[in-house]
Amino acid sequence: MRVRTMSLTAGVSALLLTGCGAADMTQQASPFAGAQGAGTVTLSVQSWVGAQANVGVAQYLLEHELGYRVDTVQVDEVPAWDALSQGRVDAILEDWGHPDQEKRYVEDKRTIVPGGGLGVTGHIGWYVPTYFARQHPDVTDWKNLNKYAGRLRTAESGGKGQLLDGSPSYVTNDKALVGNLKLNYQVVFAGSEAAQITQMKQFAKEKKPFLTYWYSPQWLFEKVPMTEVKLPAYKEGCDADTAKVACAYPHTPLQKYLNTDFAKNGGKAAAFLKKFKWTTGDQNEVSLMIANEKLSAQEAAKKWVDGHASTWRAWLS
Structure with a gap:
């Protein structure tokens, strides 16, 4: 997606x-x-x-x-x-x-x-839970993500902040985006949409911060309100070379x-x-x-x- x-x-x-x-x-x-x-x-x-x-x-x-x-x-x-x-x-x-x-x-x-x-x-993007965005409004700009890498670190992210993705079989630009935007984050795959939802719901239950690849339309927004992180604006063709992509996903x-x-x-x-x-x-x-x-x-x-x-x-x- x-x-x-x-x-x-x-x-x-x-x-x-x-x-x-x-x-x-x-x-x-x-x-x-x-x-x-x-x-x-x-x-x-x-x-x-x-x-x-x-x-x-x-x-x-x-x-x-x-x-x-x-x-x-x-x-x-x-x-x-x-x-x-x-x-x-x-x-x-x-x-x-x-x-x-x-x-x-x-x-x-x-x-x-x-x-x-x-x-x-449909739209894909990076999201943080709205409760965290309200506490730290600047986290919704990608330029400030490195500031919060320590807060978003997990046991699976190897000392870096975690960017939670779904299945390894999903085609995403996230690894390239992390590298090209020089972000101190590690893409961690949950394994499936269901597993990703389970992790996000658990984070939300405990009111923990998280950064995740997610997409709309999706019913989970009704249960776990999330706020999109602004990536560099999408322009036609900016994602043509997947190794060099450094822009947001399109609508x-x-x-x-x-x-x-x-x-x-x-x-x-x-x-x-x-x-x-x-x-x-x-x-x-x-x-x-x-x-x-x-x-x-x-x-x-x-x-x-x-x-x-x-x-x-x-x-x-």
Whole structure:
């Protein structure tokens, strides 16, 4: 999550999460029914909860309003493009910007087509808890971070301040930023979004300071208020050379992508996914139910669908 940057691993991790049956989706194309009488749709779902919220609602409506069977496959960001191009999944509902993949598959091979905007703008940044920012307002300027390195040191950061990241598989600019901005910090990976959230919630419970890579939209802001640290302003192209990057992350309108054949022959399912568009507030509402109330994606989707008919009915028209 970047240019985006959230998760990238080597190889496709194709774990079937939901649906009506187990299937090895690394070997099987989606039987979305090239004929108009479509039967099954396969959606890529990334590991972060916002992506799970998108897919949960799309799956619920496809199944309960349009009569499809929906399989979901967990595939990390860049491998998901390969799977989409090959027809092993039919749609990605939240992409944070991968220009190399867009050029390869959308422009050159034409095996993937844009599916329109999700309606949500994503942003990655560095954050401190708001209670610490109120005590030390100057910490919200990167130029003052070295002043607080001692306060932000942990056992894992090797005598330097800790910059907490999520999964090592997430593509971030943080190591380059720390080096290029000459900051006395060590990037420490929590291992996953869930592990990172656990650490931040524990810090917040104890009212300890922390500095973390984080992103919006994200439900955790509702539970742990955080304030962004201002990095050098983002300018187009400032992150083109990832080794030399010394600027903030951009604000990215999140996009959907469809397999070309599915977009053409996927019938009502493809038309619905192209129209699927909601707000940051909508996504956070569902995400909070999944992550905080511990509802399944389908339980959360049903609650949201029951209360927002005026929004989703437009996607079916």
